[in-house]
Amino acid sequence: MTRDMFQTYDPPEVRQSGAERVDKLRRLMAKARLDAVLVPRADEHQGEYVAPSAERLKWLTGFSGSAGLAVVGRTAAALFVDGRYVVQAPSQIDTRTFEVQQIPQAKLAEWLGKHLKAGGVVGFDPRLHTAAMIEELDKSLQPKGIKLKALASNPVDRAWGRERPPSARGAVNPHAMKYAGKAAEQKIAELQAALRKEGEDAVILTLPDSIAWLLNIRGADVAHNPVALAFAIVPANGKPELFIDPAKIGPDAKAHLAPLAKVNEPAALDRRLTALKGTGKRIRLDPATASSWFFRKLKGGKARIVRGPDPCLLPKARKNAVEIRGARSASKRDGAAVARFLAW
Incomplete structure (x- = not known):
């Protein structure tokens, strides 16, 4: 067990201005002839929690929730979150740069259809999206004439540059x-x-x-x-x-x-x-x-x-x-910790 496993009580980060980072990403998009780029929360393992080097969504938008996806177009951008984050997301992101969209009511394919023309190209890092998700999105975009393009390198990583943390090397x-x-x-x-x-x-x-x-x-x-x-x-x-x-x-x-x-x-x-x-x-x-x-x-x-x-x-x-005995033992320790916390 390491200190990283414990809850921290650091003050929330100040809302960041995402405009500069989005502009940097858009310049890379223009060079690659992309009309939009998908930026998910997930890492290469589709994890809900990710290592610092995989915090691409947080770096770009400021949003630190455990589920979400941003889409950046040439002139518009959006952050898709579920109902858990409709209050948190606007407090963390630059709402002048990103519009918050709540799923499942809001649909990524519909947003892309609204902001991209037929023939538009949406770039994505194939390591960060499940096959099922990409296949479903591709099926929804085909009638709109919008194409998905798997990218050999992640443009967010390139925009992040040397400031990006190194890959995690926790001991096994x-x-x-x-x-x-x-x-x-x-x-x-x-x-x-x-x-x-x-x-x-x-x-x-x-x-x-x-x-x-x-x-x-x-x-x-x-x-x-x-x-x-x-x-x-x-x-x-x-x-x-x-x-x-x-x-x-x-x-x-x-x-x-x-x-x-x-x-x-x-x-x-x-x-x-x-x-x-x-x-x-x-x-x-x-x-x-x-x-x-x-x-x-x-x-x-x-x-x-x-x-x-x-x-x-x-x-x-x-x-x-x-394992059952271990789970019960952990529940007792957890219950005692919560009781101490509430009593305090």
């Missing part, structure tokens, strides 16, 4: 059996058996909590979440492959992971997917949680993408006796 720690209740070897064996039963050769895991559960590891990359940002490819037979910054792996984590998975640097993931693309293997991807980038990397090759849910979701939800 083994999650002891006294807390996990089931060995990682057993979890992996059960998942692989399920893949073989479905006739699938591998699954790509993109959710850090799924990887943390499967391998019995914990991390400190994201505040309030004991996860390590990583990706994994789990074959139906053989060792899983874990793609993670090696700087996060200390001696204890290295010893824990050695019999479980092959540890690779994040840069190796692109090459590995290219190699998989050339095989005739059946690869499971969850369109609701995996980014559009993964589907694009595998599309057009011999590999067959099997659309299916992350196979860790249900097993992770079925708590064993040890």
